[in-house]
Amino acid sequence: MLEDELDRVLAGDYLGDLSSRPLEEIRFLRAECNGVEAKLSYMRRLVQGRADILVHELRHRSEGKDPSELPTLVESLPETLSDKVHAPGHERMVTNLLPPDIDEVTTELEALAGNGVLGSLSEVPDRDLEVILSRLASVDRQVSDQRRILHERLDRLSAELTRRYKDGEAGPETALDLG
Numbered sequence: 001m002l003e004d005e006l007d008r009v010l011a012g013d014y015l016g017d018l019s020s021r022p023l024e025e026i027r028f029l030r031a032e033c034n035g036v037e038a039k040l041s042y043m044r045r046l047v048q049g050r051a052d053i054l055v056h057e058l059r060h061r062s063e064g065k066d067p068s069e070l071p072t073l074v075e076s077l078p079e080t081l082s083d084k085v086h087a088p089g090h091e092r093m094v095t096n097l098l099p100p101d102i103d104e105v106t107t108e109l110e111a112l113a114g115n116g117v118l119g120s121l122s123e124v125p126d127r128d129l130e131v132i133l134s135r136l137a138s139v140d141r142q143v144s145d146q147r148r149i150l151h152e153r154l155d156r157l158s159a160e161l162t163r164r165y166k167d168g169e170a171g172p173e174t175a176l177d178l179g
């Protein structure tokens with residue numbers, strides 16, 4: 001479960017004293033952090049996409065138009081989602097576009113955002129859409145904060161690995177085993 005993984009990797013003592021840990025353990029910690037970060041990154045993309053759709057729908061309705069039916073919603077997706085092709089923030093190379101536990105992430109998001117809301121958008125009152133949008137904004141902030149901490153941990157783990165290679169504690173024969 002994502003929450004359990006987050007609790008473990010975000011715990012204050014998760015990294016401990018890196019200089020005393022074996023090389024294999026540091027690589028394992030980095031791989032674990034990368035896995036959790038991939039899930040969070042995927043969750044954030046889903047949250048932002050849903051938020052963009054809800055903002056578009058609320059704007060559509062504020063212009064006096066009827067609520068969007070599913071075919072109209074689907075037809076407008078390219079315009080709705082292309083508005084924010086590149087989000088500002090810390091640049092990191094994406095190593096895994098889809099996390100291994102997609103269903104787990106999607107299920108958690110559905111619980112937060114309302115199951116099936118997008119499929120029945122025309123039936124959802126404006127006020128409910130605003131509440132869901134507020135919930136999504138809160139989730140986005142939380143996920144961003146968690147990703148920031150994970151990125152800091154990944155930076156520390158990479159720095160420790162780099163230090164070991166520079167200091168000769170890890171030989172060139174292990175350099176390609178990047179985990």
